[in-house]
Amino acid sequence: EVQLLESGGGLVQPGGSLRLSCAASGFTFKNYAMSWVRQAPGKGLEWVSGIGGSGSVTYYADSVKGRFTISRDNSKNTLYLQMNSLRAEDRAIYHCAKGVAGATSLDSWGQGALVTVSS
Amino acid sequence: EVVLTQSPGTLSLSPGERATLSCRASQSVSSSALAWYQQKPGQAPRLLIYAASSRATGIPDRFSGSGSGTDFTLTISRLEPEDFAVYYCQHFANSPMYTFGQGTKLEIK
Numbered sequence: 359e360v361q362l363l364e365s366g367g368g369l370v371q372p373g374g375s376l377r378l379s380c381a382a383s384g385f386t387f388k389n390y391a392m393s394w395v396r397q398a399p400g401k402g403l404e405w406v407s408g409i410g411g412s413g414s415v416t417y418y419a420d421s422v423k424g425r426f427t428i429s430r431d432n433s434k435n436t437l438y439l440q441m442n443s444l445r446a447e448d449r450a451i452y453h454c455a456k457g458v459a460g461a462t463s464l465d466s467w468g469q470g471a472l473v474t475v476s477s
Numbered sequence: 478e479v480v481l482t483q484s485p486g487t488l489s490l491s492p493g494e495r496a497t498l499s500c501r502a503s504q505s506v507s508s509s510a511l512a513w514y515q516q517k518p519g520q521a522p523r524l525l526i527y528a529a530s531s532r533a534t535g536i537p538d539r540f541s542g543s544g545s546g547t548d549f550t551l552t553i554s555r556l557e558p559e560d561f562a563v564y565y566c567q568h569f570a571n572s573p574m575y576t577f578g579q580g581t582k583l584e585i586k
Contacts, residue, residue, distance in 0.1 A: 393574065395522075403514075403522065403565055405575035417574045453521055462569040463512035465533060467521035 360384040360466040362454050367471030374444050378471050380437040380454030385466075388412070388432040391457035393464060394439050396450035396473075406452070407439060408461070422448075444475045479503055479568045481578035489586040496553040498581045500566035505546045510569040513542055513551045516580075517562045525564075526551060553583075561585050 366378040378394070393408040407428040408417040416428050427440040437454050452471050455464035480503040490496055500511070508529035514522040524533040526542035529549055539554045553560055566578040 395575070402580045403516075403567075403577040405573055405577065408574040417572060419573050458527065461574070462510050463524055463527040463567065464514075464522075464575070465524045465527075467523070469521050 360456060362456065362466060362468035364452065364454055364468045364471035367452065367473050369474045369476065370444055371477050372445060372475055374475070375440070375442045376444065376473060377441070378439040378452055378454075378473075380439075380468055382435045382437065382454075382456070385456070387430075387435040390459070391461040392430060392437045393455050393457060394428065394437075394452055395455055395464070395467075396448075396452045397470070398447075398450040401450075404450075408457070409437070441473070444473075446475050449473060449475050478573060479506055479570060479576055481566050481568055481576055483564075483566060483578035483581045485581060486579075487582045487584060489584050490556055491586045492556050492558055494556050496551075496556055496560070496583055498551040498553075498564055498583070500544075500549040500551070500578050502547045502549070502568060506568055506570075508545050508549075511542075511544070511549050512567045512569070514565045514567060515560075515562050516565065522565065556583075558585075 361383045363381045394406040409428045413430045425443045429438045454468045456466040458465045482501045484499045511529040513526040516522040530542045541552045563580045563582050565580050
């Protein structure tokens with residue numbers, strides 16, 4: 359059974375930094391692209407960032423480009439999202455999600471980590 | 478960037494009825510890149526349909542997807558109480574990697 363467990367969420371001041379982690383199990387982690395998708399309270403889904411299986415290719419939404427960095431450690435089956443220069447509008451639940459082969463959709467999701475940006 | 482517009486915003490139906498949810502793309506897209514998700518309150522999204530019409534593992538056959546080009550549809554043939562939720566369509570591309578529609582809330586009438 360695929361399991362994705364996020365950690366590292368919390369309260370941070372505007373301009374601050376936070377690193378999210380996503381521990382994966384139940385599949386061969388290195389073989390699949392992974393993504394972070396966020397959801398602001400009461401709002402819809404917004405894709406944030408994606409990374410290929412080897413970690414050599416990364417993608418970002420314009421809203422986070424230059425501020426967020428996605429990475430992965432395939433030896434630890436763990437996905438990361440380093441978030442810098444956080445803004446109030448970054449407040450959301452951040453889900454990690456596993457891409458299907460070919461990455462055209464996301465077939466497993468974690469429950470998410472809540473990030474709150476407030477002074 | 479492809480923009481996905483879902484309609485209606487809210488759909489009020491009773492158990493046993495048929496639900497038809499629409500997703501319209503701002504330009505023609507490949508069917509292989511179109512997916513549907515279900516999200517219940519306090520839960521993560523769940524993949525229902527991929528490649529426009531293929532059911533994901535474990536999804537009941539009352540859920541079906543159809544469409545091509547710019548118009549796609551998710552149909553729930555006979556609503557069960559557990560089907561009342563928010564539904565999102567999603568498109569995959571190189572950049573941005575994924576775009577989502579704004580969602581359709583399916584509520585009990």
